[in-house]
Amino acid sequence: MTASDIMGLAGLVLSIIGIPLAFVLARRGRKRPLLKYSADFKVLASSKHGAFETGFMRAPSGEPIVTISRTTVAIWNHQGDTLRGVDIVPQDRLRIKLSDGDYPLQVRIAARSRVQNELSVKVDPQDRSAVLVEFDFLDSGDGGLVEVIHQGSEVPALTGTIRGASIDKRPPLNLSPDLMDLMRRPWYRRIRRRITLQVLILAIAGVSSAIVFSVMALSLKRDSPELVDYVRFDLNTLEGQEEFGREVASKGLSLIQIPNSIIVAIAMVVILLYGYPLFRRLRLKIPRSIIRIVDEKASDVDSSEASVVD
Numbered sequence: 001m002t003a004s005d006i007m008g009l010a011g012l013v014l015s016i017i018g019i020p021l022a023f024v025l026a027r028r029g030r031k032r033p034l035l036k037y038s039a040d041f042k043v044l045a046s047s048k049h050g051a052f053e054t055g056f057m058r059a060p061s062g063e064p065i066v067t068i069s070r071t072t073v074a075i076w077n078h079q080g081d082t083l084r085g086v087d088i089v090p091q092d093r094l095r096i097k098l099s100d101g102d103y104p105l106q107v108r109i110a111a112r113s114r115v116q117n118e119l120s121v122k123v124d125p126q127d128r129s130a131v132l133v134e135f136d137f138l139d140s141g142d143g144g145l146v147e148v149i150h151q152g153s154e155v156p157a158l159t160g161t162i163r164g165a166s167i168d169k170r171p172p173l174n175l176s177p178d179l180m181d182l183m184r185r186p187w188y189r190r191i192r193r194r195i196t197l198q199v200l201i202l203a204i205a206g207v208s209s210a211i212v213f214s215v216m217a218l219s220l221k222r223d224s225p226e227l228v229d230y231v232r233f234d235l236n237t238l239e240g241q242e243e244f245g246r247e248v249a250s251k252g253l254s255l256i257q258i259p260n261s262i263i264v265a266i267a268m269v270v271i272l273l274y275g276y277p278l279f280r281r282l283r284l285k286i287p288r289s290i291i292r293i294v295d296e297k298a299s300d301v302d303s304s305e306a307s308v309v310d
Helices: 003-029 177-183 187-194 197-222 238-251 260-282
Strands: 034-046 067-079 095-097 104-112 120-123 130-134 143-150 157-159 166-169
Touching: 034 157, 104 120, 104 177, 130 143, 157 166
Parallel strands: 034 166
Antiparallel strands: 034 067, 067 143, 095 130, 095 157, 104 143, 120 130
């Protein structure tokens, strides 16, 4: 067998092994889509707060509405491949499920990443306590804010089944319209609105502490230890040894002095401790892309199913 035959055989073997291996690695490199959501729930009016006693309109069930709540749900594709609307299982559609006896009064898309996603919401005609969430596709970072005005006093939940994807609930967030409007602005404009007196005092204290520690570090740099020439001392006598010890102590660092590296570390810790509250107030825990486009259009529930109470 010649060298060319050996090389040809080796190339064939590598091709046979490499093509399936490349396919397997490519499959492993693809991430499973993860649909995340977070809900902001707030009671707008309730008879428990003295706003009204008997209710001001009747629900489809005939009972007076005594609580008006607003739930804003942030929904976005956190990672992975594209989520497609056709992958939503018809028997378990993606929906915002309200508690038993709770009915939506108004639903809308408050904000969205882009119109091409065709994100929309509507009340489920087969279940009046559910709001269907539909979309054409969601790439990584795509999503929106769904606002539901309803009559219950419990937080709704996003549920449903999407083929090849998972749904992950995140902790509640502040998704108020004023905050979302603020978060659309550049960071340097958000500082003016988000810094409170407490955070400002902490920031000033942190910067001042860092300056003090830096000055201490610079002052200690001049007092760095020096070598002592022992030849100048008679170490054979007790007096000479004592004099040599005093000279060594005067040239070295005293016990109250701190090494420069420790001072720098303390300064960094102080800056982090005082700067973290400011960072948290300026940071948005949802993708800023999902609040890029504001949608003021709302979809009211059929008014024929609700009547005003005299």
